[in-house]
Amino acid sequence: MSKLTDSETSRLHPETLALSYGFDPFLSEGAVKPPVFLTSTFAFHKAAEGKQFFAWAHGEGGPRSKYNMGLIYSRLNNPNLEIFEDRIALWEGMKDAYSFSSGMAAISTTLLATHRPGDEMIICAPVYGGTDGFAHHFLKEFGIIAHFIRAGVDAPAQAEKLINPRTRSIFVESPANPNNRLTDIGALKALALRHAPAPASGSSRILVIVDNTMAGPVFAHPAKVGADIVLYSATKFIGGHSDVVAGVALANDPAILSAIANHRAMLGGMPNPYTAWLLTRSLETLKIRAEKAQANAIKVADFLVAHPKVRKVNYLGLLKAGDPEHAIYLKQQSGPGSLISFYIRGGEKEAFAFLDSLKLFRLAVSLGSTESLAQHPAAMTHSGLTPEDKARGEITDDLIRLSIGIEHPDDLIWDLDQALAQV
Numbered sequence: 001m002s003k004l005t006d007s008e009t010s011r012l013h014p015e016t017l018a019l020s021y022g023f024d025p026f027l028s029e030g031a032v033k034p035p036v037f038l039t040s041t042f043a044f045h046k047a048a049e050g051k052q053f054f055a056w057a058h059g060e061g062g063p064r065s066k067y068n069m070g071l072i073y074s075r076l077n078n079p080n081l082e083i084f085e086d087r088i089a090l091w092e093g094m095k096d097a098y099s100f101s102s103g104m105a106a107i108s109t110t111l112l113a114t115h116r117p118g119d120e121m122i123i124c125a126p127v128y129g130g131t132d133g134f135a136h137h138f139l140k141e142f143g144i145i146a147h148f149i150r151a152g153v154d155a156p157a158q159a160e161k162l163i164n165p166r167t168r169s170i171f172v173e174s175p176a177n178p179n180n181r182l183t184d185i186g187a188l189k190a191l192a193l194r195h196a197p198a199p200a201s202g203s204s205r206i207l208v209i210v211d212n213t214m215a216g217p218v219f220a221h222p223a224k225v226g227a228d229i230v231l232y233s234a235t236k237f238i239g240g241h242s243d244v245v246a247g248v249a250l251a252n253d254p255a256i257l258s259a260i261a262n263h264r265a266m267l268g269g270m271p272n273p274y275t276a277w278l279l280t281r282s283l284e285t286l287k288i289r290a291e292k293a294q295a296n297a298i299k300v301a302d303f304l305v306a307h308p309k310v311r312k313v314n315y316l317g318l319l320k321a322g323d324p325e326h327a328i329y330l331k332q333q334s335g336p337g338s339l340i341s342f343y344i345r346g347g348e349k350e351a352f353a354f355l356d357s358l359k360l361f362r363l364a365v366s367l368g369s370t371e372s373l374a375q376h377p378a379a380m381t382h383s384g385l386t387p388e389d390k391a392r393g394e395i396t397d398d399l400i401r402l403s404i405g406i407e408h409p410d411d412l413i414w415d416l417d418q419a420l421a422q423v
């Protein structure tokens with residue numbers, strides 16, 4: 001077997017490389033799939049080698065790079081984590097990635113690594129309830145103030161009014177969870193650069209941080225339109241089977257990557273090797289899972305829009321040419337994905353009656369899995385939001401979120417139809 005050259009690798013697609021990139025079978029007895037490296041610590045050939053690895057781990061001799069650092073200890077590095085990180089970075093077209101034990105570990109560690117007391121953030125709401133709570137309660141106690149604005153077309157204009165010399169970041173989920181609002185990431189980046197030009201190397205003082213969990217890595221690549229940091233709950237599309245909790249942070253700037261790596265090592269939020277192995281396994285089917293779920297979601301959204309008991313459907317596939325969000329969609333997304341939210345006619349009583357009547361959809365939080373899921377954001381994932389943030393996110397008692405899976409679309413529509421008939 002011969003090795004791919006770097007230029008050959010750069011011509012290949014992520015879904016091809018997801019099956020082999022970053023793993024040499026002959027370092028593991030010829031195993032075609034990476035073994036799980038269930039070891040907490042790694043042997044050095046010589047004491048001087050251990051000294052050198054530790055120096056790199058401490059950031060001496062230039063910013064730390066995975067390629068100059070040997071294996072030390074599984075809180076710092078481990079082959080399973082690195083194989084997954086190399087493949088997801090390749091998928092995003094970004095320089096490097098760090099994996100975490102959860103999406104919240106990725107988000108909280110990254111925000112702590114990039115903000116200092118006195119810094120301010122601008123957050124485009126709605127964001128996931130955990131992120132919202134972390135900003136409102138934890139970051140505030142560390143002297144980091146978050147200002148919340150409404151996600152969507154006018155978010156850059158709202159952000160502009162709040163930018164000041166203390167602004168360190170603009171944080172956005174695009175599409176936003178759960179109302180699928182799109183925000184123009186390129187416009188946020190232009191705004192950040194206008195107020196804080198980037199130095200010759202490295203990122204602008206104002207970072208654009210995008211949680212791309214809802215779109216997933218198949219249909220949107222935020223760094224290509226200006227994001228400095230891309231975050232994922234890998235529990236969702238990347239893991240994709242509702243059997244793993246994990247997260248990822250990706251960046252291009254070596255100083256940011258180093259800060260994230262150091263904070264992960266200090267706070268200890270890395271995944272275990274088996275979790276990283278599961279994520280690597282799941283990347284092999286990411287594209288076909290995402291495309292099948294999206295094809296189903298397009299049909300489900302068409303069914304819901306036409307149903308008399310449904311007041312309104314939030315789905316990117318329903319955006320019409322001429323809608324300013326459609327223009328953002330064309331710039332940022334290569335497909336509408338498989339997350340739908342809709343407003344049922346009535347309120348919580350009708351929403352709960354519908355949810356309780358579903359037979360195939362699991363009544364459960366989370367998203368991006370092979371099975372279809374349904375939940376009530378106001379009472380569940382977003383129940384901890386302040387009333388103001390709920391209003392910004394259009395999260396009302398009649399809102400239901402669906403994550404569409406890979407079942408037969410007719411069966412999903414049958415289930416939704418019979419459950420709506422019970423309302």
Ligand SMILES: Cc1ncc(COP(=O)(O)O)c(C=O)c1O
Pocket residue numbers: 102103104105128130173177211213214232233234235245246247366
């Ligand atoms: C958009 C988004 N970001 C982050 C998270 C947090 O991820 P985790 O549950 O893996 O910590 C979630 C969880 O639902 C989410 O939906």
